[in-house]
Amino acid sequence: MKIGIISDTHTKIKKAQRAIDTLVKEGAEFIVHAGDIVEVETLELLHNSGLKYIAVYGNNDAHLVSFHNRFNLVQEPYYFKVADTKFKLMHIPFYMSPDADVVIFGHTHKAAFEFTNNTLFLNPGEVCARNKPLSEWAMLEIKESEFIVTRYTKEKKKEIKKENFKYIRESNE
Template identity: 25%
Template sequence: MRIGLLSDTHDRVPAIRELLQHMVAGGVSLVMHAGDYCSPFSLQPFHDLSLPLLGVFGRNDGDRAALMAAAKTGFGAAELYESPHSFDLGGKSVLLVHDLADVHQRSIDGHEVIVHGFTHVPEMKARGDSLLVNPGEGCGWLHGAPTGAILDLDTKAIEFLKLTGPEWKV
């Protein structure tokens, strides 16, 4: 099972759309978003591409009620939760959290995959039997290029995505 990973998209709809298109081309069947969508209109590319979304809120998601309403509009395959949120996906225990500092080490240790955001920096590391992944910033505002990732849930392999070209330079 291939899962798209996003975080910190901060309303940059063209980048969200292009990252999602790369994910669809890469065989992704679901996207996990680690928060900071910001405005409800940033969910539109998920609806347009009929791409299911599992997400948590970040610190910059102002109108959570409007984001929840937007998530339920259209194809209805979007679910947003408070951070952190733990669930079982493809037989793996997954923790989705905006800021990793908000969870205790014990919470991390009980999961096979931990997806987080907040730092805007893509990274992948192993901690014991757990895989920790930050897909970076889907917006590209801080580091100059929108990023995301594709996770192969069966093998825990990560493929980082980075949009290049003059249209993405900040």
């Protein structure tokens, strides 16, 4: 299963649209937004993508609470299961314990992929391109014995670049 992961879109609707469109085109079956959504339009993009999705409130999203029932918004830390894989979703990396197979977070605006004690800690970076001259997001492909993370980056006036990382999962048996 392929899960698209974005975070820190802030006010950049066009960049959010590009990231979501790329993930859909690349075969995502589910999308996760790791917070700092900021704009209702970004929630509408997720909703209209045709895919199941989940989005966690970020520290800049309190004003979105009135849309809680309209969109699939959750509070952190939020646990869920997809493709027999347990996830923990949060925006601010306060709950970094390895109590899930995959821990997804945002907030730092820095892409990070770390595999420790059979847990993948994943921050897709910032879609908004606020702290650096590139927009970034990720795809997580879940296979029986491995996680494959594809990092997407897009610099202004350049093509989207992809970089793959593989992590071997140990059996829980």
